Amino acid sequence: MKNKKPKVLHIISSLQQGGAERQLIELVKKNKNHAICQLISGNAFEDEVNDNKIKIFDLKTKNIFSFIINLYKLNKIINYYNPDVINTWMYHSSLMIIVLKLMKIKNNIPLIWGLRCSNMDTSHYSILLKMVIKFCKFFSHIPDIIINNSKAGLDFHKKLGFKNKHTVIHNGIDTSRFLLNEKFRNNFRSQYKIHKDAIVLLCVGRNDPMKDHDTLIKAFKKLNRKFPSVILLLAGLGTEKIKNLNNIITLGPRKDIEYIYSSSDIIISSSAFGEGFSNALAEGMSSKLIPIATEVGDSKYILGNIGKLIKPKSINELYKAIEYMLELDKDNFENQKKLARKRILNNFSQNKMMSSYNKLYAEIVDK
Structure with missing residues (x-):
């Protein structure tokens, strides 16, 4: 053959x-x-x-x-x-x-x-x-x-x-599909009444102990007191059942995931265990999202020197990592986004x- x-x-x-x-x-x-x-x-x-x-x-x-x-x-x-x-x-x-x-x-x-x-x-x-x-x-x-x-x-x-x-x-990763689309970004933000200048965090994954939404939500509640305009999106099977909290939008399973990546700024993988290679993390990076990930599976290799790598199940480390990114000046913030996509293009x-x-x-x- x-x-x-x-x-x-x-x-x-x-x-x-x-x-x-x-x-x-x-x-x-x-x-x-x-x-x-x-x-x-x-x-x-x-x-x-x-x-x-x-x-x-x-x-x-x-x-x-x-x-x-x-x-x-x-x-x-x-x-x-x-x-x-x-x-x-x-x-x-x-x-x-x-x-x-x-x-x-x-x-x-x-x-x-x-x-x-x-x-x-x-x-x-x-x-x-x-x-x-x-x-x-x-x-x-x-x-x-x-x-x-x-x-x-x-x-x-x-x-x-x-x-x-x-x-x-x-x-x-299909980098021709997962890329920043300004039209998608504007349409999604308009639909969910998200201000065009708001920083949006995104976590994509089913509602499962492995994904550890609990730690993410606790870190976000703490973060939201300091950054009240920041929004958190949760997408994936079962996330629609998570109780809506202030500035958290639960989307459930979505087929239009490209819209959601484009509408966001930071991709978070908060997995506590079990993750091998996070598609959501890499797809988000391909869409010019800054990555923050727990050191589970091959997340360290996916990130390279981009974004922030943290310990699993640590509310404080996750809070600090997001805080660090939110306090970057505009040029460094945008540069992190560009480097994230470049990392995926060159390696995955x-x-x-x-x-x-x-x-x-x-x-x-x-x-």
Whole structure:
């Protein structure tokens, strides 16, 4: 298959909004010989899927009983699609394909696991997730290679005891999509009655213990007493349920995320644990937002020398980091914005990510 692109079947829990899901959609959009199988129904990317004619298989898993039945369905999908490579995304889909392998079904198709998190604190999640991770660790010798989207994730999984060959492919950002658009900025601010000169902070992420909105909100409440005109936007699944506080606008899940980046000035990643490579952080930087991030996952590498890196779960450090940025003079503030975009352009392009994946697929098929 030296001159032919491998046919790849990607398996993922669901196509709900999320960083892994976004990266998968971008990868498949540029590779017409790829398809996606989701375990649970959901498509936050419906317009892009339809516009790009992406082939989607939906197992419609609802419980453990349908999971067992869907092993048979998944086998039928693999037979029908006949991929050269199977690439799973995250733990649940990785375990499901391992069950098929153990049943001696489709043992000959090269298998890649894609793991996206770093230092997961499973005490916040169900016992089922803990069991799935343990099973994946036990069977981690089976895939041909494990892709992590962060160096921190690679180190974390090796420390947990995941075997086999690991590699890192960082997320790639569509810098032609995520860039400052003054029209978007003005329209969004007008819609939400935000003054054109107000400084707007943004945090993008689902309402989840990992994202630690609590620390961010507490730091912002303290900050707002000194800077009463500053606005905080919270976007992501479940943020609409966060109680509205003074100068905090909760947006919930949004498909027009480019508008929200363009309307803002500072992007904040307040994650307490588990983050591998923060899409929101990199997309915000690509949109000329100054980054402030907790040192979780590969955030230190994403930022380089731009913005501020702080300890997780520290209200005071987060407050001080935002305060520092707000007190910069206009020239330095604008320069930080320019440097943020330059950092993404030079290090985390979508083309670089695509090239890394496609090279790996070709190598694994030609082995």
